[in-house]
Amino acid sequence: MGKYIGNRILPLGTQFIVMRQVWPSFVSQWRHSAVISTGPLQPTDMSPVYQVQIMYRLGERPEVVVVSPQLRDRPGQPIPHVYPGKRLCLYLPRANEWTPAMPIAKTIVPWACDWLYFYEIWHATGEWLADGVHPREKHKKKRRRHRPTRAVTETRRESHS
Amino acid sequence: MLIFESRPAFIDEILHKTAADLQITETQHKKAEGRYHSIGDVLGGNGSILAAFNPLISPQGSLLLGTTLRPDGRREYDLDLLCCLAIDFRKIQRPSMLLEWTESVLGSHGTYETMVERKRFSRCVRVRYHDEFHLDIVPCCPDGGNGAIWLPDRDSEEWRPGNPKSFAEWFQIRARVTMLEVMAKAAIEPLPGYEPADRKLPLQRVVQLLKRWRDVIFRDEPDAAPSSIVITTLAALHYSGQSSVYDAMSQVLASIIAALPKSGRLQVLNPVDAREDLSESWGTSQAAYRKFATRVIKLDEQWRALCEINGQDQISERIAQLFDSASPALVLKAQAAAVNRMKQSSTLRVRPSGRLAVATTGTILDPPGRHFGGKVHR
Numbered sequence: 001m002g003k004y005i006g007n008r009i010l011p012l013g014t015q016f017i018v019m020r021q022v023w024p025s026f027v028s029q030w031r032h033s034a035v036i037s038t039g040p041l042q043p044t045d046m047s048p049v050y051q052v053q054i055m056y057r058l059g060e061r062p063e064v065v066v067v068s069p070q071l072r073d074r075p076g077q078p079i080p081h082v083y084p085g086k087r088l089c090l091y092l093p094r095a096n097e098w099t100p101a102m103p104i105a106k107t108i109v110p111w112a113c114d115w116l117y118f119y120e121i122w123h124a125t126g127e128w129l130a131d132g133v134h135p136r137e138k139h140k141k142k143r144r145r146h147r148p149t150r151a152v153t154e155t156r157r158e159s160h161s
Numbered sequence: 162m163l164i165f166e167s168r169p170a171f172i173d174e175i176l177h178k179t180a181a182d183l184q185i186t187e188t189q190h191k192k193a194e195g196r197y198h199s200i201g202d203v204l205g206g207n208g209s210i211l212a213a214f215n216p217l218i219s220p221q222g223s224l225l226l227g228t229t230l231r232p233d234g235r236r237e238y239d240l241d242l243l244c245c246l247a248i249d250f251r252k253i254q255r256p257s258m259l260l261e262w263t264e265s266v267l268g269s270h271g272t273y274e275t276m277v278e279r280k281r282f283s284r285c286v287r288v289r290y291h292d293e294f295h296l297d298i299v300p301c302c303p304d305g306g307n308g309a310i311w312l313p314d315r316d317s318e319e320w321r322p323g324n325p326k327s328f329a330e331w332f333q334i335r336a337r338v339t340m341l342e343v344m345a346k347a348a349i350e351p352l353p354g355y356e357p358a359d360r361k362l363p364l365q366r367v368v369q370l371l372k373r374w375r376d377v378i379f380r381d382e383p384d385a386a387p388s389s390i391v392i393t394t395l396a397a398l399h400y401s402g403q404s405s406v407y408d409a410m411s412q413v414l415a416s417i418i419a420a421l422p423k424s425g426r427l428q429v430l431n432p433v434d435a436r437e438d439l440s441e442s443w444g445t446s447q448a449a450y451r452k453f454a455t456r457v458i459k460l461d462e463q464w465r466a467l468c469e470i471n472g473q474d475q476i477s478e479r480i481a482q483l484f485d486s487a488s489p490a491l492v493l494k495a496q497a498a499a500v501n502r503m504k505q506s507s508t509l510r511v512r513p514s515g516r517l518a519v520a521t522t523g524t525i526l527d528p529p530g531r532h533f534g535g536k537v538h539r
Binding site (some may be wrong): 022023024025033039040041042043044045046047048049066090091092097098106107110111113114117118120121122123124128129130131141 | 166167168171372471472473474476477478489490493494496497498500501504505510511513514515516517523525526527528529
């Protein structure tokens with residue numbers, strides 16, 4: 001996933017400690033260069049208890065998946081606002097809506113709860129009703145490095161010879 | 162506590178909204194009142210052959226009980242009105258004459274001549290207001306006092322006894338709880354900008370929802386469908402004072418099922434006149450009765466499942482299917498809009514248990530785009 005280039009990055013240890021303080025129902029593990037936290041979110045009294053896992057490597061984008069229950073598409077409509085592998089899309093990366101200076105416990109986790117609330121609403125209505133600007137579909141496509149066309153390559157060879 | 166913090170409150174809101182979206186509106190109600198008073202004026206006015214009998218028009222049926230429901234597949238309501246004529250029924254040669262006189266007065270009046278339905282109904286004269294409602298005027302004669310009446314039946318040329326006023330009083334008593342009690346028990350904080358569905362008494366809602374369920378499940382077999390009076394009476398007989406619609410319906414269904422006899426059929430007698438078997442059509446059609454019995458058992462299972470299934474979407478979809486209604490999704494959309502408003506004003510938090518709440522403890526849910534601890538920058 002993407003890396004952030006910036007001055008402020010909360011140490012992994014801080015992320016770990018804050019997670020444990022704010023979300024005691026989450027089990028957080030600090031392994032090598034990553035903190036993995038798994039725990040329950042249940043946005044409403046009617047919702048199932050979702051087990052959510054957040055994997056964070058220092059300086060990279062946190063990856064959030066719903067371990068259970070399995071997220072389901074609607075007939076003819078795939079789940080919106082997910083990256084490949086059903087990783088939740090919780091914010092606009094290019095707008096720096098989340099940076100490694102922010103505690104995951106106070107941003108990513110509540111945003112995941114919010115996402116789950118609106119996921120249920122989407123299931124019933126077919127509309128994603130969460131407020132705000134959302135990444136467009138193009139973020140789901142693989143990034144391709146620009147490769148010059150064959151013709152251009154040959155022209156360059158000719159000009160160099 | 163917010164509505165989505167309580168499953169019972171959430172379900173009840175959807176049930177109220179589903180029924181409210183199918184019932185006559187305040188405006189339409191007032192319009193109907195104005196119109197039937199006008200009809201009363203014509204029937205009792207100069208030149209009317211009925212004027213000498215002081216015709217008095219009053220609502221009956223679902224309009225009187227507050228359980229109106231738009232008929233399946235139509236935009237127009239059927240509203241029942243009684244037109245009481247101060248004449249001894251024994252002095253009338255044939256019962257059908259009362260209906261003929263009513264048709265004659267309305268049919269010869271400039272305003273109503275094109276609105277009176279040409280088709281002849283057995284017990285009423287229908288006046289149509291396109292795209293709004295039909296007013297079914299049922300002429301009758303008093304039978305002593307206390308609201309007892311004689312109703313003419315054109316098809317059988319017989320007089321049938323009735324007492325809609327007593328029935329309505331009985332229904333009101335059976336409704337048990339008052340609106341004050343219902344509202345007091347709710348104790349739910351309002352969502353900003355979200356207008357909750359208007360409240361009726363739980364028994365009224367149960368009747369509306371059961372009638373709707375009947376319309377949906379017997380859609381292809383309208384002749385086998387139990388009548389509204391049977392449904393209304395069964396609901397009122399078996400209700401025992403619950404203050405939520407969900408609990409009221411649970412009670413009514415469980416109690417009806419417990420009353421289903423092992424052999425023979427359920428008999429639904431008029432609670433204010435035991436001589437009248439409101440369910441006599443089940444006596445002539447065993448198949449219709451069996452369909453009702455099987456389907457009400459199935460409804461009970463589906464109803465109890467609402468307590469167990471998880472997900473706002475699952476609950477709302479089940480209710481939408483039971484009543485063939487788009488209202489549950491509308492409730493969710495409106496609540497979602499309120500949640501967005503709360504996020505924008507930083508009033509929503511996530512509790513340590515992982516629940517959304519309006520609280521003073523827990524983690525604030527600020528939407529992305531708000532600098533952590535700073536101002537919104539988009």
